[in-house]
Amino acid sequence: MKLRNHRAANRNDDSSPTPQLKWWKESLYVLGFYLAYSLVRNRFGSASVDSIEAFNNAVQIIDIEKTLGIFNEAIIQSWFLGVPLLLRVLNIFYGSFHFVVTASVLIWLAWRHPRDYPTWRNTIMIATGLALVGFALFPLMPPRLLCDCAYGAGPIAASTGLPMFVDTLAVHGGLWSFNTSTMASISNQYAAMPSLHFAWALWCALVLVPRVRHRSARVLAALYPVLTLVTVVITGNHYWLDALGGALIVAIGWFLGSKLAAAMQKDPVRADTVPAESLPTATSGTASPSDFPG
Numbered sequence: 001m002k003l004r005n006h007r008a009a010n011r012n013d014d015s016s017p018t019p020q021l022k023w024w025k026e027s028l029y030v031l032g033f034y035l036a037y038s039l040v041r042n043r044f045g046s047a048s049v050d051s052i053e054a055f056n057n058a059v060q061i062i063d064i065e066k067t068l069g070i071f072n073e074a075i076i077q078s079w080f081l082g083v084p085l086l087l088r089v090l091n092i093f094y095g096s097f098h099f100v101v102t103a104s105v106l107i108w109l110a111w112r113h114p115r116d117y118p119t120w121r122n123t124i125m126i127a128t129g130l131a132l133v134g135f136a137l138f139p140l141m142p143p144r145l146l147c148d149c150a151y152g153a154g155p156i157a158a159s160t161g162l163p164m165f166v167d168t169l170a171v172h173g174g175l176w177s178f179n180t181s182t183m184a185s186i187s188n189q190y191a192a193m194p195s196l197h198f199a200w201a202l203w204c205a206l207v208l209v210p211r212v213r214h215r216s217a218r219v220l221a222a223l224y225p226v227l228t229l230v231t232v233v234i235t236g237n238h239y240w241l242d243a244l245g246g247a248l249i250v251a252i253g254w255f256l257g258s259k260l261a262a263a264m265q266k267d268p269v270r271a272d273t274v275p276a277e278s279l280p281t282a283t284s285g286t287a288s289p290s291d292f293p294g
Contacts, residue, residue, distance in 0.1 A: 054141040054190040055153045061140065061193070061239050062162065070240050073143050073233050074163035080234050087172045090231045094197065095169075101224070102200045105207055113211055118264060122257030123250065124203050130249040131196045139190035144168065144236030151189050165236045194245025195238045201228035202250050 065071035080086060106124070110117045144167040145152040158164060201224050208221035232238040 049139045049188065049190050051141070051151060051153075051190075054139040055156065057138055057193075058141040058143075058146070058153070058239075059160070059162075061241050065239060065241060073236070073239060074165055077143075077165060077168075077234055077236055081166060084172050087168045087235070090235055091169050091172060093227075094231050094235055094237065097228075098197050098200060101204055105204045109207055109211075116207075116211075118261040119254070119258045120203070120207050122260050123253040124200065125253075126256050127199050127203065127249040127253030128196065130252060131191075131194055131199065131246075134194050134245065134249075135188065135191040138193050139188075140192040140242070141190055142192040142237050142242075143239060144170075145189065168235045192238055193242050194249050195232060195242035196246065197232055198225060198228055198238070198243040199246035199250050201225040202247055203253075206250070206254075 062071055102124070106121065109120055141151075141153060143165045146157040146162055146165045147167060148154040149167055149170065152167075153162075205221050205225050209218050212218055212221060229243050232243070233240070
């Protein structure tokens with residue numbers, strides 16, 4: 001009862017409507033969006049994407065990075081090639097945390113901060129949609145495929161003087177592999193610009209850092225996109241500019257997502273909200289804010 005009164009008091013401190021989230025509806029939104037994303041991203045797979053176009057786009061990215069003096073992904077990867085256990089751990093991190101952490105943060109945000117949830121839900125959905133546009137318009141061969149391997153550039157890359165990378169997932173393994181017939185037929189290995197791994201990790205940090213209570217949790221949240229960035233470079237999955245593209249779509253997603261959330265808040269029916277004045281007022285004996293996590 002005290003917790004309920006405390007929440008009611010907090011809601012009455014703000015005249016804006018408080019979202020009354022329907023779990024089944026939000027789950028359907030997210031699940032439907034992710035299924036649509038997966039379908040669009042993998043509809044034709046790498047086998048139907050022109051590898052020459054993907055390679056030429058990679059050369060463009062590399063030329064830009066050379067101009068900026070940041071084309072050092074091969075050098076950084078070489079520092080860790082002698083530590084196979086670490087590479088396997090990074091492959092597992094790359095293949096699993098991307099989904100698990102993002103979904104967990106989304107659920108936590110809806111549960112603990114429902115007022116902020118619409119903005120950040122819109123943010124990640126818009127950012128992901130923009131990523132799909134990037135994948136379709138700019139198929140990009142990632143660094144790990146600048147090798148003599150399936151879907152890779154092979155001798156062409158070497159003949160142009162580009163460094164050879166190692167596909168750490170193929171060599172050291174992880175929880176899954178692109179080399180299986182199923183994954184090879186449906187996955188799009190040229191979906192690299194922008195880096196959705198970095199975009200989702202950055203989104204998680206932006207959600208968590210201002211809202212988690214403990215300092216250690218804030219530090220871990222802030223380090224998460226950094227670790228993701230290091231991982232995608234060491235494993236050869238992305239260039240630095242891919243990560244910059246990921247940050248850009250998150251910024252655009254937040255700008256558009258916050259505008260959309262604000263517009264929806266003006267319509268209680270569409271936003272599933274109730275006016276603050278209709279909520280019960282706090283009674284005596286309400287717990288103080290210091291009794292609860294921030």
